[in-house]
Amino acid sequence: MQARIERLRRNLTGTLPFIAPVHVMVLGVIVIPSLFVVWLSFHASTFGQAATFVGFDNYVRVLSDSYFWRSLLNTVIIIAVAVHLELVIGLGMALLFAAGLPFQRLLLVVVLAPYAISEVTAVAMWRFLFDPDVGPVTVAIRSLGLPPLDWTFIPEHGLALVGLLTIWLHLPFTFVILYAARLAIPKDLYEAGKTDGASPIQLFRNITLPLLAPAMLIAMLFRYIFAFRLFSEVWLMTQGGPARTTEVVAVYLYLEAFRYNSFGTAAATAWIMVIISLLLASGYIWRLRKETAANAH
Amino acid sequence: MRTDRLLSGMGKALAVAAIVLWSIFPIAFIVLSSFKPGRDIFAVPPKFFFEPTFAHYLNLWERWGSFFDGLLNSLIVTAGAALLAVAASSLAGFVYSRYSSRMLSGSLFFLICIRLIPPIVVTLPLFPMVNWMGLNDTHLILILLYATFFVSLGTVLMRTFIDQVPRDLDEAALLDGASRLTILRKIILPLVAPGMIAVAVFVVVFAWNEFLFAFIFTATKAKTAPFVLSEMISSVDGVDWGVLFAASTIQLAPVLLFVIFMNRFLVAGLTAGATKG
Numbered sequence: 001m002q003a004r005i006e007r008l009r010r011n012l013t014g015t016l017p018f019i020a021p022v023h024v025m026v027l028g029v030i031v032i033p034s035l036f037v038v039w040l041s042f043h044a045s046t047f048g049q050a051a052t053f054v055g056f057d058n059y060v061r062v063l064s065d066s067y068f069w070r071s072l073l074n075t076v077i078i079i080a081v082a083v084h085l086e087l088v089i090g091l092g093m094a095l096l097f098a099a100g101l102p103f104q105r106l107l108l109v110v111v112l113a114p115y116a117i118s119e120v121t122a123v124a125m126w127r128f129l130f131d132p133d134v135g136p137v138t139v140a141i142r143s144l145g146l147p148p149l150d151w152t153f154i155p156e157h158g159l160a161l162v163g164l165l166t167i168w169l170h171l172p173f174t175f176v177i178l179y180a181a182r183l184a185i186p187k188d189l190y191e192a193g194k195t196d197g198a199s200p201i202q203l204f205r206n207i208t209l210p211l212l213a214p215a216m217l218i219a220m221l222f223r224y225i226f227a228f229r230l231f232s233e234v235w236l237m238t239q240g241g242p243a244r245t246t247e248v249v250a251v252y253l254y255l256e257a258f259r260y261n262s263f264g265t266a267a268a269t270a271w272i273m274v275i276i277s278l279l280l281a282s283g284y285i286w287r288l289r290k291e292t293a294a295n296a297h
Numbered sequence: 298m299r300t301d302r303l304l305s306g307m308g309k310a311l312a313v314a315a316i317v318l319w320s321i322f323p324i325a326f327i328v329l330s331s332f333k334p335g336r337d338i339f340a341v342p343p344k345f346f347f348e349p350t351f352a353h354y355l356n357l358w359e360r361w362g363s364f365f366d367g368l369l370n371s372l373i374v375t376a377g378a379a380l381l382a383v384a385a386s387s388l389a390g391f392v393y394s395r396y397s398s399r400m401l402s403g404s405l406f407f408l409i410c411i412r413l414i415p416p417i418v419v420t421l422p423l424f425p426m427v428n429w430m431g432l433n434d435t436h437l438i439l440i441l442l443y444a445t446f447f448v449s450l451g452t453v454l455m456r457t458f459i460d461q462v463p464r465d466l467d468e469a470a471l472l473d474g475a476s477r478l479t480i481l482r483k484i485i486l487p488l489v490a491p492g493m494i495a496v497a498v499f500v501v502v503f504a505w506n507e508f509l510f511a512f513i514f515t516a517t518k519a520k521t522a523p524f525v526l527s528e529m530i531s532s533v534d535g536v537d538w539g540v541l542f543a544a545s546t547i548q549l550a551p552v553l554l555f556v557i558f559m560n561r562f563l564v565a566g567l568t569a570g571a572t573k574g
Contacts, residue, residue, distance in 0.1 A: 014477060018389060018391060019393070019404065022388070022448045022449075026445060026448060028445075033422040033423050034414055037419075037421055037422055093316060096313070109560050110316075110317055110320050110321055112564075113321060113553060114320055116553040116555070117506070118548065119508055119523075120526045120530070121523070121526060121549050122323070124327070124529075124541055126323065128538055168319070168323070171320075173567060180567075219571065229416065229417065231417060231508075232508040232509060239531075257420070257424075258424075270415075273415050285410060285413075292405055
């Protein structure tokens, strides 16, 4: 017992300098500022003025602002459509790759390419490709006799374009997670299934899908959480316009803070974002808590 | 049976073609267009054979000097953030791999949860604080921000990689009287270079491309390349597409090549990052 305590004490004091840099950075740049956001959210303040305590006023104002609800709805729509499409396409690609392709390594690099592209550069590309007058994709769609995306005027089209761009940028992530998980499934399982006379569809339903489910869940969770922060794509594509119809929550927050100088309501929006993110991840956090606790002994 | 094979082969080929087109076409189109003479950029149908020209690059050089300053700023910030994140993550990952206690596992859990906080949240209090400390529009603030938002993932990754190094190695050195820092530097780090590269790849791609923080915390002196690109996109006197394509090509080429050469580390990092927290 004495020896155990002694070892523990030596462990902790000796290891502190090693973990200190990471924790100082995280505390100083993320945790303390986030707690300050809580304080801000209960005060009315504009930049350069003394703050006054207003209770839940800021939250009430945000939650009764129709622009906030519009932005939340837009965010939810983009996440619901983009993330699930990414999962389905990513799954299809993972299975295709797992079945074996010629030039596999080269194709993998090709698929990863969009991961390297900045949101800003991607917006430049897509704005030109879909330019309402001269964009090659617009011209191609029009020459097929179909109505092109009129994304500068019609909010739904603007959101659709942002959704497409989001999928393009993040498909590599979803694909890699699912592909790695698919490769981790032992080959014997499929061979055993085949000797039992299972059809490819049965193999997929009874082996692939259940064994991929955890990875799909993780990929989906991460993508929910990261897509919820969506800012640059929307800001650079539509600036939230026309008439504030294509705003997402992060753009709403930015405008409240840096255009309307209303730090209180922006802070309330920020905490609503944090709470929604934590709720989205609650299942993941729960599992993690159990794992880290189990590792402690 | 043979037609079956043929059909599935054709289906596969079509799927592969669609994937390649989807992933590469936007990039290739922009890179190609940056070398097209002005009128060919808007040609219908798009021209794939043309007389290449550097006119847009020259225009970029003459009219957007700030873009090249931006590239230099991006380089400084990216290198700084990658070094800081790799160093801090390696130190912490070592301890989280080799020691265990209730406090350590609690603090690791806390680190992982931090990843859930959206970056835009911290801009609100940091904006006045950064101004007050005179860090606004400096390389340092971006380096700190970029590195910090990746140290939790970095720590988890380094722990995963260090876990794979046999403990006998450092325990033997410990008996010989080596300090923890020496063990980390001399024994562990050389063996986990792939892990450090994986962390660096994440930070480099993020820092080189990031827009939101650069947009909020820089103005002129430390403005990064993506920020200058965004100014070109929303230029009031209409977008000069040729110049924008030239600038986009210069911005994306290095990081694209980097990802291509480092793809193994990127895949390893993504997989470990998602499954280990």
